[in-house]
Amino acid sequence: MRALERHDFWPGFAAALAGMIVAFCGARHLTSVDTVSGSTASEIQLVRAFSSSGLQYASRLAPPAPPKLEDPAAEAEALDRWAKQQANATPPSWKIRVDTAAKTPCPT
């Protein structure tokens, strides 16, 4: 004979209560990711960054473009200075950070 398929109250209630608590904690949760301004990104800011291309990766940061000047002598000097700066440049301390002002739609 086929079952009634009646559901018990408590498993659903316990799962719903757990979901409510986890969602509340998540809404207040600060992630380990920094923002461009230096503060810690909240989970809501991180989620918003996914949809607005707001994630910046240290490994993907382009180095500054080499200088181009009118005077060849000055340009050579500037290029030399730029090359030294690039050689001595230390990698950023962060791996990923959130640009909260980004508004580009997700590129995928």
Add this chain to the structure above:
Amino acid sequence: MDCPVPNCQQREPAVRGRKLSRLRPWLQTGFLGIWLAPAGRWLHGIPGCVFHCYSCPLSAFACPVGVVANYAALLPVVGEVPYLLIGLLLLVGAVSGSLVCGWACPFGFLQDLLGKIVPRKISLPGWVGYTRYVVLVGLVLLLPMVLGLKGIPFEEQAVSICRLCPAGALEAGVPYSVQSVLAGKGWMMSGFKTGILLAFLAAALFIHRPWCRIFCPLGGFLSLFNRFSLFHLRFNPKECVECNLCRSRCSMGVKVDQAVNVSGCIRCLECTTCGAIEPCFALPKKDSQQAPENPA
């Protein structure tokens, strides 16, 4: 419509089921006012509980599938977990199961509308529903994680759920491509993604809710709650005359005459038109008040 189930036409639909059946498209339309917020991106930091691309110019909430995939790609780098999303899906799933699929999801509604164009449908075997879990585990969790471990950001991953998603193609790719064409820059969306969109639209004409039944990882996850969610469908054996109207009304191919709170169900409540299956909400009761599981 010819029905393979015998005796399905021999019974008048129940009044409540008929009312629910009429109400559903109106509620689905009403929910568009929530998911397609006129204010634009004002709640994009909060994941929604339906399948709707967050790159859509009108989307109000973030796509839960896209958020999970992004988190999976970030996991090897920063080790973050989407507590807010997990909590919201747990809450929605525990309260209603996959009710949102049938009554609130905009992508499901679109497929319902497309399905009305061609009445005759191709039936699918029941096992295709399991591919939703393959998509969930493989495409949404494991693949972004593995590629993230190799240092490839989610946006640069050549294969990802977002690159294959027809909802993203329709809701974000098409509007931005049209905008691009109007600006004289040509069609923006890749040929591959445009092909996926066209294949999906064609499939939705001949298969009822193809995305929901075969691929949707969100629907697959929410349907896991169908077996114990507070809102559920109850079978009343006293009302059952074995007319099979319930089964003939189910467009998702669920064997409603055997069990109804199963993972293939989107809780459209069409089966309630038979009168023997009714929607109900689990409430706390004392042991003495509980009806026996198998009264006969």
